[in-house]
Amino acid sequence: MDFFTTDTRNALEAKEYAQWIAFAPMVFQASRILRNNGILKHVEKSRRTGITIEELVKEVNLPLYNVRVLLEAGLGIGLVYIQDEKYFLTKTGYFILNDELTRVNLDFTNDVCYQGMWDLDKSLEQSKPEGLKVFGKWGTIYEGLSTFPEPAKKSWFDFDHYYSDNAFDEVLSHVLDQKPKKILDIGGNTGKWSIACANYCKDVHMTIMDLPGQTNMARKNIESKGLSDRIGFYEANILDEKTVFPKGFDGVWMSQFLDCFSDEEIISILKRCANAIDENGYIYILETFWDKQRFGASAFCLQMTSLYFTAMANGNSQMYDSKVFLKLVKQSGLEVVEQVDNIGVSHSLLKCKKIK
Known part of the structure; x- marks a missing residue:
């Protein structure tokens, strides 16, 4: 096994990763909610053309503020990306939405361990x-x-x-x-x-x-x-x-x-x-x-x-x-x-x- 035997990040990468750790609870909960409330699902459905925030609001029947703040968090987390004001699902977003291993781990962490x-x-x-x-x-x-x-x-x-x-x-x-x-x-x-x-x-x-x-x-x-x-x-x-x-x-x-x-x-x-x-x-x-x-x-x-x-x-x-x-x-x-x-x-x- 070659994992965990060297420090591969430079100083800038290490500091960036440290911020992921500092905000980890926000990253986790935002990802879980984006999956559960249907936002990622509807972004995936529009994977060829993308979907605007206004279209998403209508699809998920949530207030504009809720969708906006979650999508912007999703950008930083890497679950979605934006082009010409339209949102697309990333590969990471796909696994959060569809992968059984990820689903099992995420639900276990939230429902059993989080509090x-x-x-x-x-x-x-x-x-x-x-x-x-x-x-x-x-x-x-x-x-x-x-x-x-x-x-x-x-x-x-x-x-x-x-x-x-x-x-x-x-x-x-x-x-x-x-x-x-x-x-x-x-x-x-x-x-x-x-x-x-x-x-x-x-x-x-x-x-x-x-x-x-x-x-x-x-x-x-x-x-x-x-x-x-x-x-x-x-x-x-x-x-x-x-x-x-x-x-x-x-x-x-x-x-x-x-x-x-x-x-x-x-x-x-x-x-x-x-x-x-x-x-x-x-x-x-x-x-x-x-x-x-x-x-x-x-x-x-x-x-x-x-x-x-x-x-x-x-x-x-x-x-x-x-x-x-x-x-x-x-x-x-x-x-x-x-x-x-x-x-x-x-x-x-x-x-x-x-x-x-």
Whole structure:
């Protein structure tokens, strides 16, 4: 990875970029509103001829002032450009309007993170998600997800599923082609991975281990698929170090799960995972490591998501640098026997076994 190894901007470019940081909240909210109120959509519709501000006012049924101030902000942001008093959509504007990755990230940032980020400094000081109080009085975001208000709940799950679901098809064969009979799906969330496994292999039995709120959501999904006889549940608070994991599994699966915990908590969880598998069993970890990304923008997204964990989720976890994470695996008494990078949008798969 060649990102973040040099300072490439000259002094003028650096000062200009610093202003983007200084006005970042305005840039974000103006972009979101330009997308949501239809202005960008109508500019795109007139991409061949352009559209005047007066024509836009009629199309979106908003006051002239609203349209003018937002369009002028859009010029500076780079979402639109103007020629002969007519507005056109830029490539960046196109992605804000149409790109699914951008939509998922923008909605997650606005609906889940935006208000709570005011308390990022307090979260760092206290090692607690101080921003979470905008939604409720929980110790971590996971305790409240099942009762989260809308649109935050939908945006959280859209964000989570966008990144994980795109990787599932690629990793099913890595996990199931060795014909395991019993797999423990830790942090199973809404049950999507267990359902995918049950559909891929008719002989595997899945057990979802998660908090009661999450297992209740998963149970409904699984019942609707007619898979209740092949997917069971084990309700537990995994953060409690006294929680003993069920035993006798051929494999343990964790997708975008361990990034929800601190270094010390990861070691504790992995040690208990080792006790859950048979001697020849494997632990499969699907994670997003920012240093294993193909593009700088992807690494950037993961680094910023780490701040969501700090302020909103639990106060002490992150999207990890793989070098840091692999040290935690080793400290847990496990070794990585296979690592597959560049899965889906941004994932890596670690296949681990006990060190003998």
